[in-house]
Amino acid sequence: MAETMKDYEAELEASFKKIEEGDIITGTVISVDEKEVILDLKYYAEGIIPAEDYSREPDFNLKEEVHPGDEVSATVVKRDDGHGNILLSRVEATDVLSWDKLKELKATGEVINVVVKGVVNGGAVAYVEGVRGFIPASKLALSYVEDTNEYLNKPIQVQVIDVNKEDKKLILSAKEILRKKAEEERKNKISNLEVGFVTEGTVESLQTYGAFVDLGNGLSGLVHISQICEKRIKKPSEVLAVGDKVKVKVTAIKDGKLSLSIKEASDMMAKEIEEEIFEVPDSGEQATTSLGSLFANIKLN
Template sequence: MEETMKDYEKELEASFRKINEGDVISGTVIDVNEDEVTLDLKYYTQGIIKAADMSEDPGFCVKEDVKVGDVIEATVVRMDDGAGNILLSKKEANAVLAWDVLKQYMEDKKNLEVQVSEIVKAGAVAYVEGIRGFIPASQLSLSYVEDLEPYKGKRLTVRVTTVDPEKQKLILSAKEVLREQAREEHDHKVAMLVPGTILEGTVESLQTYGAFVDLTDGLSGLVHISQISQKRIKKPSEVLKVGDKVKVKVLNTRDGKISLSIKAAQDGQEAEEIEKTDVRNYSSGESLGTSLGDIFAKLDIHV
């Protein structure tokens, strides 16, 4: 009984609170129709939001996007709409509150589901929290998008990358999400490779320190120069060329990188691990001078 009285006191106190035009208040949706949304404000009267004042998003549908029980924040436009209700606008509240929400989305790197509402020059438009957001063409996909029209009406998972309330600027990116997903898929595939497995691949590039081999399925690995041939070579191009089909043995999979050996795959013997050679930082665009002395020193071979 005591809890009931306390609840009643809170409701009574709320009903006498002062509400002014321009205030941003919240209420619970108790009715939705095509023309308006009715809110319980825990006040002596209800709040009304006209459908046109709900969102700037042209794809917004009040009957589909608003449900009874939803809590909505809106700005008080007029204390009496002519029928004794408080007239509210969610669009006006969005202009103030949504930017803080968007900033938090950006900080949290939150994935958001949006629908492209229109195609514009150099990109697409989608709405988040009722705010118009721009997705540059370069951020729609992992690859270059020449024809933007197929994206109209398409649903995308995006992240907020730029929030500027003063300039009313909201930039979104689908590419950032896709890149992370691709990286996770790649790392999973790499983790599934079992050291010692013999695979077939194609030499895709030659570097001074070794050869990169395409293993298909989006994977490639490095064959260090010391693991290319049984004989001593000064550079990979002495025995390999781009496009060569080779058999390789998986030595290890560390940090999403694949270390391979042609030498071990050829003679069936376990290749020597390169414990002191850090190949994780190598890329196809780097160069590294490697002498025979350096190779044997790194392999820790005693002759």
């Protein structure tokens, strides 16, 4: 089929467009090296973005970050750079375009992959849409990060939590993403548990109404005061201390929360021990394991 003028209508129209200094235009990367990026603008002249006008990110590497085929928006600095090309600045375009994009990212809560480019007092620095963003130390992880240097040059997922174009301030956070992932992992682990499951845990805190026991793998559950031991106690600290290793039985799983019982786990173990009979090699006699000796290392009172 023969090509006609209509087939080139868009390109022809673009070739006659008027480009003025200060305009923001979009082109396709043709080539890139350490010094500059060359864009196809669908125009009689090509666009040139010098390396220093492409990004404000420290140690930004053009050849690693920019590739032929990428679409780039930039501001026209000069209609002729002296060599017949249009001189452009992506940094200037970023100052205009990025803030609207950042507001959109905040509204949607989109998860963004960034690399920490610097550490400062009280946090870290990363760039989103070419804009310098601050990640407070309290937002780098689920708990406050004392040494932010461990995050330098590391990839991290963040969300925009505050953006102010007038003050040129951008605040980022990884905490909400990590919290959501941890909660999902916890739910998945709980879904694999069944009522009746017996395991060992560590007492992590004592409350007036019971004890919280850490089961490992990010799971913990509550042993109500009535489920700690057979005898009545006024407070869990009468028979338990933080750090104690205890056997617990899962008695209920509701709304993602675990109810545990030390008393029922102990009853089960006692029953199993009473039923267990083993042979004494030398005498050939049968003996029942001493309940007291087997429970010697389990602190119940």
